[in-house]
Amino acid sequence: MTDRRRGTRAVHEALPAPMREAVDDFADHLARVRNRSAHTVRAYVTDLVSLLDHAVRMGCTDLSELDLTVLRSWLAKQRTVGAARTSLARRAAAARTFSAWAHRAGLLAGDVAAPLASPRAHRELPTVLRADQAAALMDAPDRSRTPAPTDAGRPRDGDDTRPGKGDATPTRDRGDAPPGSEPDPVLLRDRLLLELLYGTGVRISEACGLDVTDVDQGRRVVRVLGKGGRERAVPYGVPAQRALDAWLTQGRPALAAPRSDRALLLGARGGRLNPTTARRIVAGYAEAAGLPRVTPHGLRHSAATHLLEGGADLRAVQELLGHSSLASTQIYTHVSVERLRAAYRQAHPRA
Template sequence: MPEDREPQTPHAGVLEDYRRHLVSERDLSAHSVRAYLGDVRSMLAHAADLGVHDLADLDLRTLRSWLANQQTRGRSRTTLARRATAVRVFTAWLHRTGRLEADPGSALGSPKAHRTLPPALGHDDVRQLLDAAAEHALTDGAVGARDLAVLELLYATGIRVGELCALDVDDLDHGRRVVRVFGKGRKERTVPYGVPAERALVDWLAARGELAVSGSGPALFLGVRGGRVDQRAVRALVHARLAEVPGAPDLGPHGLRHTAATHLLEGGADLRSVQELLGHASLATTQIYTHVSAERLRSAYTQAHPRA
């Protein structure tokens, strides 16, 4: 049975309404909308195979059968958790819009994903990374200045790569050294950054005109053709500069986000403040970084204490 087969035609109108809901009301990215719709289509196809063709007949047994089928296909715990969430959001929307008398998804459980410690750079690794970027800034003109500002801001703020690429020039407040960020769900937050990032940003803005074209608009960071910088270009930059740091793990922009959070907590920042800075909806998401710091402490203890 093809896993992501399109559901029968009668559901097409409902799925289009649901797609508009995800875009306009939940403000999900195009990638997230495709993932949510793909999971729902998979569930509806499985329901049809069980003889459930009417949305009003969806029940908990059908949803559990679909999730169990996903598990037999070897899907990871993380994937199963994500797909269960997608279906819960869908059935809740069906119930809220009067298409389902009750919400069966509210009782749908999912396996808890294994929480692994996110990789993070050491303080020396970060210093060497930014030093390498500063050297490139001396020889690579406007692109080098932009790259240094990108790396400094990613580490200084811990913002997501998508949030960084979406920044406009006016989102910077140089006087207070803060940046206005629009996170998931277009939730706005203000994130501070330090003096090194401010210097790099000022240098980049002085050179920005060398890359700007008539269609550049207000984008803070520009690509080589003058448009808003692409996330892929930022990822390639982080990988390239980290490759110049001996012994450093090969991380992307999200690794710098992990690193910023870890270093903040190691430096004494409280968990709530870090949650606010990172834009996490739940404190539980931020708490993973406390495990990182605890694991490093345990490792240092094991290596240094004579009776460890």
């Protein structure tokens, strides 16, 4: 458990009993009724515990005393200690979500956070690779023979990093494999991971959550369970199919263990590949290929940008990415100006 989570638990235990019960009931509501991810539940609970601790320090002895003044004071304090605009926006959203739920549950006389304004988050756009850079990254596992460890520490649950073996950064040129030699299963896994992230634009959590049964090889689509429990079918291309075939026939059987269950992507110890490990894998290959720093979300961003630049419909990209709002997809149009200019010059009579 991280220091931050220990601190949150300690503050939670110090709250008055009715407030502790409200926090627990709210967390259960988010997980069971709203079907929010474990990450979202943790973030909202952390924000709520911080808010209620601030309310107690302001003299509130009961949840019913929570009001807009307390909420604004809490956000103002967060700002003074240097919280980013994105963090403030999320905390305001957590407060509004809790307030609406508490009102419906009869814990608050009104939805006190409904008028609460939040700063517009400044969205930092991740690095967009050029098409040739993306191709170089996809080929990076083929140029590597032996991965080097990136984390010799103790693995987290589901994180199968092993000192000296697997889940790591490529370091040596591979060259031609000796005749009859078996390919490294970890490199086959890495190739599939990169192809899936760029070829489908799925989130890293979605990729690591895939089961073997989620892949329809006949139609070349994967069934993805996204945010809010929304399911979607995402197509993938021929390079990803080749990587998948190699992984399923030569890679996965070599790493599979009783704990593997139906997981598609496995760590070096046979468990489901952990997103944290997957992020290190992507960053390691990008560094080895001499590319700018790349994250899995950067690959998702690159995939969406390249689709739009290639003429894909914005609604289609929205469906592929699993965005509930078209506004989320529109951030990917920022680098498509040249395509729009070309279309304008070609079509407009006054161009």
